[in-house]
Amino acid sequence: MRRIWKQMSHFRSRFQSVSRFTSNVKGRSLAVAIGFVGLSVAAACGASQNAAPQGASPQRAETKWKFDGQAAWDSLVKQVAFGPRVPGTPPQEKCKEYLLEELRKGCDDAHIQELSHRWAFTNKVVPIYNVIGTQNWKDAKVRVVLLAHWDSRPFADGPNSPLSYRTKPYPYKPIPGANDGASGVAVLLELAKALKGRHPDVGILYLLDDGEDLGPDMSEMLLGVDYFAKNMPSPKPDYGILLDMIGKKDMVVGEEIESLKYAEKLTKAFFANAKEVGLGKTFPDQEADDIEDDHWPLIQRGVPTLDLIDFRYDQWHTQDDTPAHCSKESLVATGIALESFLLRTPYFKP
Numbered sequence: 001m002r003r004i005w006k007q008m009s010h011f012r013s014r015f016q017s018v019s020r021f022t023s024n025v026k027g028r029s030l031a032v033a034i035g036f037v038g039l040s041v042a043a044a045c046g047a048s049q050n051a052a053p054q055g056a057s058p059q060r061a062e063t064k065w066k067f068d069g070q071a072a073w074d075s076l077v078k079q080v081a082f083g084p085r086v087p088g089t090p091p092q093e094k095c096k097e098y099l100l101e102e103l104r105k106g107c108d109d110a111h112i113q114e115l116s117h118r119w120a121f122t123n124k125v126v127p128i129y130n131v132i133g134t135q136n137w138k139d140a141k142v143r144v145v146l147l148a149h150w151d152s153r154p155f156a157d158g159p160n161s162p163l164s165y166r167t168k169p170y171p172y173k174p175i176p177g178a179n180d181g182a183s184g185v186a187v188l189l190e191l192a193k194a195l196k197g198r199h200p201d202v203g204i205l206y207l208l209d210d211g212e213d214l215g216p217d218m219s220e221m222l223l224g225v226d227y228f229a230k231n232m233p234s235p236k237p238d239y240g241i242l243l244d245m246i247g248k249k250d251m252v253v254g255e256e257i258e259s260l261k262y263a264e265k266l267t268k269a270f271f272a273n274a275k276e277v278g279l280g281k282t283f284p285d286q287e288a289d290d291i292e293d294d295h296w297p298l299i300q301r302g303v304p305t306l307d308l309i310d311f312r313y314d315q316w317h318t319q320d321d322t323p324a325h326c327s328k329e330s331l332v333a334t335g336i337a338l339e340s341f342l343l344r345t346p347y348f349k350p
């Protein structure tokens with residue numbers, strides 16, 4: 001994913017039907033960026049697995065969060081240990097099997113949605129695997145898709161990489177993808193186990209999507225979710241929550257601009273709940289960046305989707321995107337924010 005103002009021309013053509021492009025997008029993002037710096041410094045992850053809901057109803061006070069932060073951390077480390085999960089490589093095949101096996105533990109069923117893509121960089125066809133699991137999908141009163149990409153960027157073209165790595169044509173320098181890839185997936189795998197059998201009214205579909213970061217250009221990114229959105233399950237999701245780069249140390253996830261624009265009710269409800277369960281420092285209800293990300297294809301297909309992301313990551317798209325720059329506390333905060341939100345009574349409906 002990238003900040004929108006860097007890719008304006010691309011998205012004018014790719015997402016023409018969304019008339020969001022105004023001349024002030026760039027300026028607004030920059031203004032938000034400047035305002036956010038102080039906040040990042042001041043904030044810290046305040047969650048623990050025993051965090052008690054504050055000001056909660058008696059019913060909610062009894063809730064014990066089951067999200068297993070250590071298991072999520074172990075999963076992040078394990079995914080990275082496979083090597084960069086680049087489509088068409090052995091680590092992709094191995095990690096796919098691992099994800100399917102883990103997702104099966106928490107879900108009613110899990111399967112692979114496979115597509116193929118001719119990658120311009122090698123002119124070879126590579127497989128793209130979405131790993132999908134569901135809980136209580138058919139009988140639910142409201143349905144949510146929770147998603148995170150599991151592939152690793154084949155190019156280290158981030159602003160803090162060596163100049164030769166970010167000079168076109170980019171050399172093949174795949175990134176470890178600890179935060180950008182493994183973090184969101186780790187949370188979803190453990191969330192599925194924590195939530196199993198506990199939400200009779202809510203159907204959940206876990207989408208671990210592939211080909212989000214292939215590129216190098218946006219025309220070859222968001223591939224897995226784009227396919228999913230065009231081949232939506234029936235019944236289709238009522239809303240979505242995307243996890244991307246939610247593992248860095250001292251994480252602060254603000255309200256992403258496109259989420260506010262196209263999923264405002266959801267965004268406000270999620271951040272209000274986070275505050276209520278004591279996670280307001282990690283999830284402050286303040287505007288953050290404007291990101292082109294996996295939530296867009298879903299929004300385009302009528303599924304309001306929230307993007308949870310802390311884009312202020314110095315190791316973004318560098319070969320330093322390793323577990324050393326991530327923290328278990330950030331995974332825990334995200335896991336509990338989601339677990340508590342999805343178990344709310346009454347349940348959220350857009």
Ligand SMILES: [Zn+2]
Pocket residue numbers: 001153180213317
């Ligand atoms: Zn990325």
